[in-house]
Amino acid sequence: MSQIIIQGGERLEGTLRVQGAKNSVLPILAATILHPGQTVLRGCPHLSDVEASIRILQHLGCEAQWEGEDLTVNAAPMGRWDIPDHLMREMRSSVIFLGAVLARFGWAEMSYPGGCELGPRPIDLHLSTLRRLGADLREEGGRLRCAAQQMEGREIALGIPSVGATENAILAACGAEGETVLVNAAREPEIVDLQNFLCAMGCKVRGAGSSTICIAGRQETHDATYSVMPDRIVAATWLSAVAAVGGEVELEHINYRHLSTVTAALHEAGCRISGGEGKIGLRSEGRLRAISAVRTAPYPGFPTDAQAVLMAALLRSKGATVFVENIFENRYRHVDELRRMGADISVADRVAVVTGTSELYGAPVRATDLRGGAALMVAGLAAEGETRIGDIQHIQRGYEDPVRDLRKLGAAIRLE
Numbered sequence: 001m002s003q004i005i006i007q008g009g010e011r012l013e014g015t016l017r018v019q020g021a022k023n024s025v026l027p028i029l030a031a032t033i034l035h036p037g038q039t040v041l042r043g044c045p046h047l048s049d050v051e052a053s054i055r056i057l058q059h060l061g062c063e064a065q066w067e068g069e070d071l072t073v074n075a076a077p078m079g080r081w082d083i084p085d086h087l088m089r090e091m092r093s094s095v096i097f098l099g100a101v102l103a104r105f106g107w108a109e110m111s112y113p114g115g116c117e118l119g120p121r122p123i124d125l126h127l128s129t130l131r132r133l134g135a136d137l138r139e140e141g142g143r144l145r146c147a148a149q150q151m152e153g154r155e156i157a158l159g160i161p162s163v164g165a166t167e168n169a170i171l172a173a174c175g176a177e178g179e180t181v182l183v184n185a186a187r188e189p190e191i192v193d194l195q196n197f198l199c200a201m202g203c204k205v206r207g208a209g210s211s212t213i214c215i216a217g218r219q220e221t222h223d224a225t226y227s228v229m230p231d232r233i234v235a236a237t238w239l240s241a242v243a244a245v246g247g248e249v250e251l252e253h254i255n256y257r258h259l260s261t262v263t264a265a266l267h268e269a270g271c272r273i274s275g276g277e278g279k280i281g282l283r284s285e286g287r288l289r290a291i292s293a294v295r296t297a298p299y300p301g302f303p304t305d306a307q308a309v310l311m312a313a314l315l316r317s318k319g320a321t322v323f324v325e326n327i328f329e330n331r332y333r334h335v336d337e338l339r340r341m342g343a344d345i346s347v348a349d350r351v352a353v354v355t356g357t358s359e360l361y362g363a364p365v366r367a368t369d370l371r372g373g374a375a376l377m378v379a380g381l382a383a384e385g386e387t388r389i390g391d392i393q394h395i396q397r398g399y400e401d402p403v404r405d406l407r408k409l410g411a412a413i414r415l416e
């Protein structure tokens with residue numbers, strides 16, 4: 001099994017173009033089946049989660065073809081509405097196909113998505129939203145059998161602003177008769193990207209980015225070409241890496257407003273931040289300072305997906321920083337691995353306190369989940385000596401080629 005090997009301590013400097021957003025392209029890939037024709041996704045990141053989505057599309061009868069960073073999907077030949085267990089389990093967010101398959105066919109059959117490293121990943125909000133639209137969902141032996149021959153648009157209030165449930169509701173509502181209004185919808189930028197893609201295909205969706213989203217169902221769709229938005233969490237990762245070890249970076253192909261809570265935290269820690277059209281610059285000299293409490297929250301609050309990498313950047317800071325993880329129950333699995341590198345972190349339930357130490361030491365560690373694995377890369381860059389990261393399949397779910405990108409900044413990093 002490959003490992004990522006890092007010799008820490010190298011100052012990072014240079015320019016990086018940010019890859020397309022995993023959490024935008026995954027719902028957009030599900031959305032392609034709403035149109036029985038061709039869609040071209042420009043700037044689609046080459047990720048294992050994207051390959052898993054493509055396998056699901058191909059199982060359903062769709063065609064998918066890469067051309068560099070562009071992915072062309074032809075959903076005209078789609079002829080099935082069932083997703084087998086092994087494909088559902090490959091990717092936690094495979095449930096996002098439920099709404100789109102129901103909208104296209106009025107039937108769907110799939111198993112519950114695999115749980116994941118972050119704790120239980122319930123889909124009760126997904127299912128209750130689809131039932132509100134008139135879908136008949138039955139669980140039989142771990143498989144969900146769904147019938148939705150005639151979904152009716154209506155007002156639906158989400159108990160919590162769940163990103164996935166919002167996306168599933170939008171996709172299902174595209175197949176419902178009349179208008180659907182989602183209240184207390186998630187406001188993440190990836191949902192705005194999904195809306196923009198759907199509208200490019202002829203659907204009628206408005207309000208994404210706010211808590212109220214309106215969908216007019218059963219629109220005539222047509223072929224479309226769409227550029228996927230940049231990945232704000234990958235951008236947060238690279239900024240955290242340069243902040244941790246010192247240096248200067250300019251990120252291209254990024255909307256600095258999408259990660260303003262992350263750049264605010266890094267600025268408070270002592271980094272110099274500059275934001276321009278499509279760019280973010282960061283300069284970090286000397287030891288970072290501890291910052292005020294970091295509380296993860298739905299967008300536009302501090303993103304839970306950036307919690308681990310910011311924590312890694314602060315491991316050698318002066319002082320102590322409190323983290324409160326409000327979104328997921330079990331999102332501190334990277335802490336034990338960071339402790340193996342000399343980190344001083346104490347955890348009690350949703351709270352983690354990071355007390356900066358002057359030194360971190362390279363060590364053999366293992367990625368526990370996608371962003372926890374990214375945190376190990378950030379810590380390894382700042383540590384003395386060699387860090388060997390195992391179980392990097394977690395990292396490959398969301399980072400196209402971290403060795404390529406970090407090497408471009410001067411990191412002593414390789415894949416073995």
Ligand code: EPZ
Pocket residue numbers: 022023024026093120121122123124125126127160161162163164165186304305327328329370371398
């Ligand atoms: C999306 O997951 C992202 N994944 C996650 O990114 C991200 O951390 C999360 O949103 C929050 O921003 C994708 O977009 C593919 P939620 P999702 O539904 O949709 C609970 C990464 O690292 N909940 O907003 O699963 C849930 O348990 C990944 O890129 C229910 O209780 O997140 C969680 O505690 C990790 N019932 C909270 O809501 C439901 O039906 C927020 O989850 C659905 C969710």
